[in-house]
Amino acid sequence: MFIALCSLLYLFRTAVASKSSLQKTVRWGLLAALSLPEASLHIWYASTGIWDPATSLPLELCSLTLFLSIAILLTDERRLYPLVYFAGIGGALQAILTPNLGYPFPHFRFFHFFVVHIAIILTALYMTWVRGYRPTWKSIAWTMVFLNVSAFVVGLVNLAVGSNYMFLMRKPDTASLLDLLGPHPVYILIEEFIALALFILMYIAFFVIPDRLKRSRRHKQQQPPFSSAGS
Numbered sequence: 196m197f198i199a200l201c202s203l204l205y206l207f208r209t210a211v212a213s214k215s216s217l218q219k220t221v222r223w224g225l226l227a228a229l230s231l232p233e234a235s236l237h238i239w240y241a242s243t244g245i246w247d248p249a250t251s252l253p254l255e256l257c258s259l260t261l262f263l264s265i266a267i268l269l270t271d272e273r274r275l276y277p278l279v280y281f282a283g284i285g286g287a288l289q290a291i292l293t294p295n296l297g298y299p300f301p302h303f304r305f306f307h308f309f310v311v312h313i314a315i316i317l318t319a320l321y322m323t324w325v326r327g328y329r330p331t332w333k334s335i336a337w338t339m340v341f342l343n344v345s346a347f348v349v350g351l352v353n354l355a356v357g358s359n360y361m362f363l364m365r366k367p368d369t370a371s372l373l374d375l376l377g378p379h380p381v382y383i384l385i386e387e388f389i390a391l392a393l394f395i396l397m398y399i400a401f402f403v404i405p406d407r408l409k410r411s412r413r414h415k416q417q418q419p420p421f422s423s424a425g426s
Contacts, residue, residue, distance in 0.1 A: 208324040228314035254360040277334030
């Protein structure tokens with residue numbers, strides 16, 4: 196379903212961009228997919244009596260990018276776009292591939308997890324393919340600053356309430372990429388370099404290379420055809 200939704204958004208990007216009604220439909224669909232499951236999650240936490248500041252605060256990286264995704268859909272604020280694109284796609288894709296989830300299908304928490312993470316990625320792709328937003332080299336640095344400031348603040352919360360948000364205190368209990376990155380706190384430092392390399396790769400693969408290919412095609416089209424020797 197994730198691959199199908201991304202493919203449909205890409206295939207119909209021009210049609211959606213050309214009609215404000217379609218844009219509004221996609222935008223409100225993404226807002227619903229982000230906000231309703233997240234609100235339902237905290238209602239479920241409270242109603243079942245399992246809400247705990249050590250586990251239930253929205254301080255994971257994907258929780259932060261979820262709220263940023265909601266904000267950019269509501270405001271079209273371009274300064275939020277690099278955070279949604281780089282941190283949103285990078286974090287949510289990792290979560291989808293190696294989910295840290297204690298509730299199996301068909302539990303509500305299972306659906307919440309995948310719906311919101313897919314919606315985060317789709318929001319970044321919508322702002323890119325339909326709204327035409329683009330990152331820059333500088334926005335990679337801005338995203339790295341955001342990640343480090345967020346990690347610092349969340350780390351203070353972890354110390355205060357004994358939590359492990361953003362896995363800053365220890366690795367998750369389930370299998371993840373962190374298992375390959377060494378012990379604590381070494382894996383946190385390695386994550387910094389992986390994030391930077393991933394963001395650079397995302398920028399080059401989806402913007403730099405396509406731009407060069409487009410310029411090359413335009414240049415070839417503008418060149419006059421060679422005339423024959425007898426003309």
